[in-house]
Amino acid sequence: MKRNNKIQKLSIIGGGPAGLASAYFAHKNGLKFELFEGNSEIGGNCKTVEHKNFKFDLGAHRFHDKNKYVTSIVRNLLNDDLKLVSTPSKIFYKGKMITFPIEFKNLLKKLDSKIILKILIENGINIFNQNKINSFNDLVIKRYGSTLSTLFINNYSKKIWGIDTTLLSPKISGGRLKNLNIISIINIFSNRKHFEGFFYYPKNGFGMIFDKIKEEIQNNNIFLNSNVTKIFHNDNKINAIEINDNKKIEVDQIINSLPINIIANILEPKIPSKILDIVNTLKFRNLRIVVIFLKMKNFSNYASIYFPDENVNFTRIYEPKQRSKFLAPNDKTCIVVEVPCNESDELYNSHSDIFKNEIINSLIKMKFIEKNKIIESLTYKIPNAYPILTNENVESMKIINDYFKKFENMKMIGRGAEFKYLHTHDIFAKAVNYINFLSQE
Ligand SMILES: Cc1cc2nc3c(=O)[nH]c(=O)nc-3n(C[C@H](O)[C@H](O)[C@H](O)COP(=O)(O)OP(=O)(O)OC[C@H]3O[C@@H](n4cnc5c(N)ncnc54)[C@H](O)[C@@H]3O)c2cc1C
Numbered sequence: 440m441k442r443n444n445k446i447q448k449l450s451i452i453g454g455g456p457a458g459l460a461s462a463y464f465a466h467k468n469g470l471k472f473e474l475f476e477g478n479s480e481i482g483g484n485c486k487t488v489e490h491k492n493f494k495f496d497l498g499a500h501r502f503h504d505k506n507k508y509v510t511s512i513v514r515n516l517l518n519d520d521l522k523l524v525s526t527p528s529k530i531f532y533k534g535k536m537i538t539f540p541i542e543f544k545n546l547l548k549k550l551d552s553k554i555i556l557k558i559l560i561e562n563g564i565n566i567f568n569q570n571k572i573n574s575f576n577d578l579v580i581k582r583y584g585s586t587l588s589t590l591f592i593n594n595y596s597k598k599i600w601g602i603d604t605t606l607l608s609p610k611i612s613g614g615r616l617k618n619l620n621i622i623s624i625i626n627i628f629s630n631r632k633h634f635e636g637f638f639y640y641p642k643n644g645f646g647m648i649f650d651k652i653k654e655e656i657q658n659n660n661i662f663l664n665s666n667v668t669k670i671f672h673n674d675n676k677i678n679a680i681e682i683n684d685n686k687k688i689e690v691d692q693i694i695n696s697l698p699i700n701i702i703a704n705i706l707e708p709k710i711p712s713k714i715l716d717i718v719n720t721l722k723f724r725n726l727r728i729v730v731i732f733l734k735m736k737n738f739s740n741y742a743s744i745y746f747p748d749e750n751v752n753f754t755r756i757y758e759p760k761q762r763s764k765f766l767a768p769n770d771k772t773c774i775v776v777e778v779p780c781n782e783s784d785e786l787y788n789s790h791s792d793i794f795k796n797e798i799i800n801s802l803i804k805m806k807f808i809e810k811n812k813i814i815e816s817l818t819y820k821i822p823n824a825y826p827i828l829t830n831e832n833v834e835s836m837k838i839i840n841d842y843f844k845k846f847e848n849m850k851m852i853g854r855g856a857e858f859k860y861l862h863t864h865d866i867f868a869k870a871v872n873y874i875n876f877l878s879q880e
Pocket residue numbers: 452453454455456457458475476477478481482483484485497498499500501502503665666667668696697698701726777821824825852853854855856861862863864866
């Protein structure tokens with residue numbers, strides 16, 4: 440596909456990673472653009488919040504070095520402020536800290552010998568397993584065998600997504616299970632370091648990447664508190680958007696990073712009910728977090744701790760200070776506790792004090808914190824955190840994408856817009872490709 444006319448103006452909807460990466464590359468390529476963000480701040484789910492002398496992200500973020508070109512872009516943006524962090528993560532299992540990702544050498548020390556034998560037999564048989572992978576459950580069983588999957592992956596995944604792993608699409612792994620097969624597990628003689636423990640992270644929090652982008656484009660044409668409330672179309676072309684229920688703005692070319700269910704419901708005239716009904720079946724998992732500020736130098740030595748146990752009401756704890764020492768005062772720390780929820784869940788809708796107490800009481804009971812060490816706590820809701828990729832939803836997205844393709848001047852980029860389990864590096868790669876395409880004359 441080659442463009443044959445130069446665009447007049449690019450309108451970008453949403454100021455999260457997808458919107459800001461698009462704005463950054465448009466700026467670099469000299470394209471005229473404007474960005475509309477509904478919130479009073481940019482960054483979307485990748486924001487870093489500043490509270491008194493602390494900084495924290497809305498959930499455990501790290502920059503994955505999976506795309507060399509994107510890494511070089513982020514490195515150029517942040518220079519020395521992009522640090523290589525070497526802090527391992529752990530899985531909390533029956534009072535023990537298991538190395539994450541799972542290492543066989545570590546399991547030998549932590550698990551009962553009968554369980555170890557079962558794991559070995561299952562994974563030995565798995566080498567010859569040619570079964571078709573139809574679900575996330577099939578995928579993890581093929582990679583780890585059913586015992587390891589049950590112990591550490593399936594319960595955890597069920598807590599994250601809210602449904603059984605047999606119903607989830609294998610695509611939900613987002614490629615993170617690649618390379619973690621029995622060969623790597625059994626590599627007991629290697630001195631392999633915690634490879635998930637090495638990652639890039641900006642000195643002042645993950646949101647620094649996006650604050651820096653805002654600074655680079657000199658804040659030009661970023662309109663905050665600008666909620667896009669309607670998207671007008673005619674003749675297979677988006678021709679205008681409405682901001683905050685009143686202001687209508689004409690558009691030429693659009694990059695849209697809003698969740699697909701929002702986009703579909705604000706199109707005017709309404710899209711066919713057949714398509715809208717399919718879109719409305721797509722569900723996102725929300726996240727509610729508690730940030731607990733503590734009178735102690737460190738909470739742990741780990742970047743993140745994962746909790747697969749179904750009886751524990753949270754999935755992960757991360758300590759910002761373990762990613763960058765600049766995120767908390769020297770003698771204090773804070774932790775961020777993640778609780779995935781459905782929109783209708785009691786825990787998601789409970790009063791913030793009740794929610795905080797519930798999580799804090801669990802942590803005290805598990806002896807992770809002491810009441811007298813707590814300075815204060817805050818809570819945040821993160822809607823549309825994870826698109827729930829069931830096999831059915833993957834099929835629905837094919838129909839939805841086919842329909843949306845007809846709007847030739849609107850490109851959807853982002854986790855919610857594409858309904859894909861994307862990370863920042865994926866989103867940057869998509870934004871740069873599309874802006875390069877738009878820049879062709
Ligand atoms: C707990 C957690 C941990 C994660 N860890 C990592 C990680 O380690 N590494 C990584 O790379 N990624 C990670 N991610 C994924 C990453 O956060 C997402 O990929 C990224 O935020 C998606 O960016 P986006 O721009 O598509 O969407 P969002 O971040 O959701 O941004 C969308 C923006 O659109 C705005 N908006 C919404 N509605 C409107 C409207 N009507 N009008 C105008 N603006 C609107 C929102 O306010 C928001 O700013 C994690 C996500 C979560 C939830």
